[in-house]
Amino acid sequence: MRNKLYIGLLILAFIFQGSFIRVEAAKQIDYKSAEFKAVAQQFACTCGCGQDHYECDPNTCSLTTDFKKDLVEMMNKGWDKDKIREYYVNIYGEEILTSPEKSGFSLTAWILPFVVLGAAAIAVFMIIRKWVKKRGTEEAVSEYEDTKDEVEGEILSSMIDEERKKYL
Amino acid sequence: MYLFANATIYIGLAIAIYTLLILTLGISTKNQRFINSGKGGVIALLVCSSLAMLSLFYLLASSQFQYEYVHDYTSSELPIIYKLTALWAGNAGSLLLWTFFLTLYTVMIVFSRKMRGNPMVPYISAILMANAVFFFFILGFVAKPFVLLNEIPIEGKGLNPMLQNPGMIIHPVTLYLGYVGLAIPFAFAMAALILKNVDDFWIKMTRRWTIIAWLFLSLGNIFGGQWAYVELGWGGYWAWDPVENASFMPWLTATAFLHSVMIQERKNMLKIWNISLIIVSYALTLFGTFLVRSGVLTSVHAFANSNLGLYFLIFMGIAVILALYVLMSRYNLLKRSAGEFNSFVSKESSFLVNNLLLVGAAFAVFWGTIFPLVSEAVRGTKVTVGLPFFNKVEAPILLSMMFVMAVCPMLAWQRSTVKNLRKNFLIPSILAVVGMILMVVLGIQKAWAVIGYGVIILLLVTHYLEFYRGVKARRKMTKEAPLVALYRLMIRNRRRYGGYIVHLGIAFITMGIIGSQNYDLETMKTVALGQSIELKDYRINYDRLDQKKEGINDIVYADVTVFRNGKKLGTFQPEKVFYGNWEQPSSEVAIISSVKEDLYIVLSAWEDDGKATFVVKVNPMMNWLWFGSFMIVIGALFAIWNGKYQNVTPRYTGVRREVS
Numbered sequence: 001m002r003n004k005l006y007i008g009l010l011i012l013a014f015i016f017q018g019s020f021i022r023v024e025a026a027k028q029i030d031y032k033s034a035e036f037k038a039v040a041q042q043f044a045c046t047c048g049c050g051q052d053h054y055e056c057d058p059n060t061c062s063l064t065t066d067f068k069k070d071l072v073e074m075m076n077k078g079w080d081k082d083k084i085r086e087y088y089v090n091i092y093g094e095e096i097l098t099s100p101e102k103s104g105f106s107l108t109a110w111i112l113p114f115v116v117l118g119a120a121a122i123a124v125f126m127i128i129r130k131w132v133k134k135r136g137t138e139e140a141v142s143e144y145e146d147t148k149d150e151v152e153g154e155i156l157s158s159m160i161d162e163e164r165k166k167y168l
Numbered sequence: 169m170y171l172f173a174n175a176t177i178y179i180g181l182a183i184a185i186y187t188l189l190i191l192t193l194g195i196s197t198k199n200q201r202f203i204n205s206g207k208g209g210v211i212a213l214l215v216c217s218s219l220a221m222l223s224l225f226y227l228l229a230s231s232q233f234q235y236e237y238v239h240d241y242t243s244s245e246l247p248i249i250y251k252l253t254a255l256w257a258g259n260a261g262s263l264l265l266w267t268f269f270l271t272l273y274t275v276m277i278v279f280s281r282k283m284r285g286n287p288m289v290p291y292i293s294a295i296l297m298a299n300a301v302f303f304f305f306i307l308g309f310v311a312k313p314f315v316l317l318n319e320i321p322i323e324g325k326g327l328n329p330m331l332q333n334p335g336m337i338i339h340p341v342t343l344y345l346g347y348v349g350l351a352i353p354f355a356f357a358m359a360a361l362i363l364k365n366v367d368d369f370w371i372k373m374t375r376r377w378t379i380i381a382w383l384f385l386s387l388g389n390i391f392g393g394q395w396a397y398v399e400l401g402w403g404g405y406w407a408w409d410p411v412e413n414a415s416f417m418p419w420l421t422a423t424a425f426l427h428s429v430m431i432q433e434r435k436n437m438l439k440i441w442n443i444s445l446i447i448v449s450y451a452l453t454l455f456g457t458f459l460v461r462s463g464v465l466t467s468v469h470a471f472a473n474s475n476l477g478l479y480f481l482i483f484m485g486i487a488v489i490l491a492l493y494v495l496m497s498r499y500n501l502l503k504r505s506a507g508e509f510n511s512f513v514s515k516e517s518s519f520l521v522n523n524l525l526l527v528g529a530a531f532a533v534f535w536g537t538i539f540p541l542v543s544e545a546v547r548g549t550k551v552t553v554g555l556p557f558f559n560k561v562e563a564p565i566l567l568s569m570m571f572v573m574a575v576c577p578m579l580a581w582q583r584s585t586v587k588n589l590r591k592n593f594l595i596p597s598i599l600a601v602v603g604m605i606l607m608v609v610l611g612i613q614k615a616w617a618v619i620g621y622g623v624i625i626l627l628l629v630t631h632y633l634e635f636y637r638g639v640k641a642r643r644k645m646t647k648e649a650p651l652v653a654l655y656r657l658m659i660r661n662r663r664r665y666g667g668y669i670v671h672l673g674i675a676f677i678t679m680g681i682i683g684s685q686n687y688d689l690e691t692m693k694t695v696a697l698g699q700s701i702e703l704k705d706y707r708i709n710y711d712r713l714d715q716k717k718e719g720i721n722d723i724v725y726a727d728v729t730v731f732r733n734g735k736k737l738g739t740f741q742p743e744k745v746f747y748g749n750w751e752q753p754s755s756e757v758a759i760i761s762s763v764k765e766d767l768y769i770v771l772s773a774w775e776d777d778g779k780a781t782f783v784v785k786v787n788p789m790m791n792w793l794w795f796g797s798f799m800i801v802i803g804a805l806f807a808i809w810n811g812k813y814q815n816v817t818p819r820y821t822g823v824r825r826e827v828s
Contacts, residue, residue, distance in 0.1 A: 032692035044552045098554035109539045113532035131509040152641040
């Protein structure tokens with residue numbers, strides 16, 4: 001009986017010790033640290049502040065206070081930011097994220113700007129080629145003077161303008 | 169007062185309609201008397217909008233809470249300056265400000281010396297009057313500034329404390345000046361198309377007004393960022409919020425126009441493209457207003473949701489369709505004078521790449537901003553597109569833009585030969601590479617930072633060489649002293665050197681952004697009295713916690729002594745303000761600024777036993793960002809300043825009409 005009591009106490013102590021360590025460990029994570037930022041910045045706060053859970057002030061938003069605690073708990077379990085992300089997306093869907101997923105329809109958010117830019121770049125290239133070709137067939141291009149001459153030319157013409165204004 | 173104030177709006181609407189009609193009639197019948205009557209109408213409209221503004225200022229200043237607007241945005245204890253600036257705190261007031269600027273700009277153009285006798289004037293006035301009709305209609309029927317409440321409340325709701333900041337006095341004003349300013353190039357473009365004349369005069373005037381609008385848009389964004397930094401307590405300055413995006417998009421497209429118009433000026437090319445950019449910039453100002461005032465997107469900017477946005481969308485739709493119709497009807501005329509390029513490697517080509525990237529960046533912002541709506545429409549899921557998305561997508565595009573900005577000044581017009589390239593780029597490239605290696609050796613190893621700073625070194629060197637060569641060439645001819653030569657060189661070509669100053673400003677801003685985004689440090693700690701927080705080279709001693717009363721507000725503050733490398737920097741007081749008439753408290757941060765970095769201290773929370781929680785940030789190179797912003801303003805002002813040596817505005821050479 002006594003042995004059972006000891007074992008029971010030992011188990012209880014172990015449990016408490018475990019939770020104590022966990023709490024201690026949880027306290028060690030700075031809400032403004034880079035590691036917490038990497039995790040919390042992924043999630044949008046739904047209190048209406050328009051911020052993510054890294055920026056949202058726990059003193060004015062009870063929602064982010066609990067959310068931050070949960071994040072710390074998960075981080076203490078050794079979950080990385082991708083696993084935590086996956087966990088929340090499974091529960092709340094993509095709406096909880098601060099940026100769209102890089103899969104499915106949301107992928108278009110990421111790639112379309114570059115696809116459009118690429119297509120426009122090709123179009124610009126074709127246009128310049130067309131204009132250059134057009135020029136090439138009309139007359140041979142003379143070597144253009146270097147920038148120094150261009151600057152000198154501009155200065156000279158501005159001086160001539162100035163002189164002209166004096167007399168006209 | 170009620171009758172008078174409302175009369176200014178409804179009479180204004182009637183005058184705007186009359187002016188639009190009489191101008192249209194004058195144009196179609198070629199009757200100068202009608203046009204003159206329209207010009208009178210333009211002045212009368214300015215009088216109406218000014219009186220409406222004065223009326224609202226008076227009502228706000230004298231705390232007449234029987235008016236809904238005064239009740240909603242002010243309270244009796246509010247300092248007089250904020251009572252007045254509450255004019256642009258809400259929908260109706262800010263649209264009244266917009267209308268006032270529109271009428272002011274219209275009068276400035278119609279009666280400007282340069283436009284005297286110009287046949288474009290009636291067209292420009294008519295187009296701006298169409299805008300004025302829309303805004304007066306909105307003020308008269310949708311967002312009414314002078315609505316009386318059923319009961320007279322003894323006190324108002326007060327102004328959001330966040331808006332009680334000097335930055336907020338000027339930020340909306342400059343932003344609206346920028347927004348409205350873009351209607352002017354649009355009106356010039358439409359008038360030119362209708363008159364079938366996109367000549368040098370048009371380029372000169374349009375560019376000038378675009379720079380003015382661009383300058384105000386830049387100022388609006390800068391002041392907004394500065395306000396966010398000092399007032400919101402999050403230590404940032406740009407959040408890619410839909411409202412911010414709404415002002416950034418037209419800024420990008422207007423910047424693109426300011427560059428591509430140079431090709432039109434030099435080579436008489438890209439006319440359709442340039443006019444399209446003006447139309448897009450103008451449309452984006454309306455589209456942005458639609459986005460942020462309709463409530464379709466969540467924003468940190470607290471505009472009341474209303475059906476106002478829908479009106480803007482409809483107006484924008486009509487304006488764009490009409491503009492495209494006019495553009496298409498003149499397509500052959502604009503296309504006819506197309507020129508050609510000499511080479512792939514030339515200043516002209518680099519301007520096209522510049523346009524590609526700027527418009528690409530604008531598209532990326534646009535796409536990211538509307539993607540939540542697209543996603544909801546397609547899948548029924550309204551996703552959030554926030555800061556991580558925009559940072560990732562915009563960073564490579566804008567960095568490429570910086571590279572083009574660095575290279576472009578050194579490229580020759582028409583054609584850059586291999587010899588020319590070697591001569592111009594060898595030294596800057598070597599210096600940039602050496603700089604990048606040095607950075608890596610000294611511990612700056614984040615790829616974006618190294619590449620970004622490398623590009624900026626290239627930019628600084630190429631721009632220095634531009635100034636150096638200009639001075640050298642001038643001295644060769646005039647034998648002036650170097651500083652005299654530099655001064656005369658710059659004032660005789662304000663546009664070019666003003667542009668370079670803006671480039672340098674952008675470089676400083678980029679340095680600030682890269683530094684503050686990549687190397688910021690932050691901590692949040694709870695400490696007992698007498699204890700300290702250490703971050704980087706700083707030690708912050710927590711000395712005292714106390715509270716005081718200022719008017720109806722309670723302020724809790726902490727005294728902290730800051731040391732840097734053991735040397736005392738002083739005692740500072742971060743505060744938390746609890747407002748008598750506002751639920752949310754706000755933080756007054758303590759910022760200790762230096763050239764290298766800002767130390768940013770926020771008092772976050774406290775306990776009964778005196779323990780307090782502080783958020784402490786080190787934001788590197790913030791002052792570089794503000795200095796760059798200052799340079800942008802100086803550069804833009806330098807470029808548009810009408811100095812003694814300013815080139816004479818080219819004479820209007822278009823078709824002559826009987827009316828002007």
